[in-house]
Amino acid sequence: RRVAILISGGGSNMLRLVEDMGRGDHPARPVLVLSNDPEAPGLAKAAALGIPTAAVDHRPFKGDRPAFEAALREKIDAARPDILCLAGFMRILTPSFIAHYAGRMLNIHPSLLPDYRGLHTHARALAAGETEHGCTVHEVTADLDAGPILGQARVPVKPGDTPATLAARVLEMEHCLYPAVLRRFAVGDRTPVRLP
Numbered sequence: 224r225r226v227a228i229l230i231s232g233g234g235s236n237m238l239r240l241v242e243d244m245g246r247g248d249h250p251a252r253p254v255l256v257l258s259n260d261p262e263a264p265g266l267a268k269a270a271a272l273g274i275p276t277a278a279v280d281h282r283p284f285k286g287d288r289p290a291f292e293a294a295l296r297e298k299i300d301a302a303r304p305d306i307l308c309l310a311g312f313m314r315i316l317t318p319s320f321i322a323h324y325a326g327r328m329l330n331i332h333p334s335l336l337p338d339y340r341g342l343h344t345h346a347r348a349l350a351a352g353e354t355e356h357g358c359t360v361h362e363v364t365a366d367l368d369a370g371p372i373l374g375q376a377r378v379p380v381k382p383g384d385t386p387a388t389l390a391a392r393v394l395e396m397e398h399c400l401y402p403a404v405l406r407r408f409a410v411g412d413r414t415p416v417r418l419p
């Protein structure tokens with residue numbers, strides 16, 4: 224199976240997915256790392272690993288989301304992926320873009336969905352006094368952060384946690400969860416992964 228990974232920044236989740244696909248027993252392999260930011264540090268990391276990369280800067284498109292997405296699709300479809308993994312990709316995608324990749328686009332979100340959709344999830348969980356937090360891998364559908372859940376990982380909230388310390392703990396689990404989910408999804412197994 225051919226996997227395209229979309230990033231916006233450091234690409235730590237992308238790196239873990241690529242690393243895992245590099246192990247001999249994996250049913251998938253990376254064919255493209257694409258970013259909406261030409262300066263995304265993850266692009267250089269992917270290129271250093273020999274993975275084809277591309278960037279479509281969203282800024283020149285200003286409010287013209289369909290034109291931005293047409294440029295994305297051109298790069299994506301040229302790589303002929305079977306699966307798209309959004310990994311720290313920070314742009315909202317329109318229902319028509321999502322429909323084009325229906326059933327084969329995944330995203331990782333730093334909360335235990337359906338709780339805390341959207342941004343600033345760690346600060347919001349702390350403000351709400353949560354004792355547990357975590358991350359979710361889901362299929363991408365037209366509703367933001369609401370598609371079928373393919374995996375979840377839980378972490379404890381610790382006394383004195385700040386959004387940064389909690390985010391770091393969650394990110395560590397993202398790096399375990401996403402590769403585990405992709406291994407199953409790549410062979411058509413949608414049994415949710417539950418960690419720990």
Ligand code: GRF
Nearest residue numbers: 233234235236237310311333
């Ligand atoms: C992190 O906040 C992570 O929780 C979310 O995307 C952001 C960047 O991740 N999934 P990455 O290091 O670019 O994968």
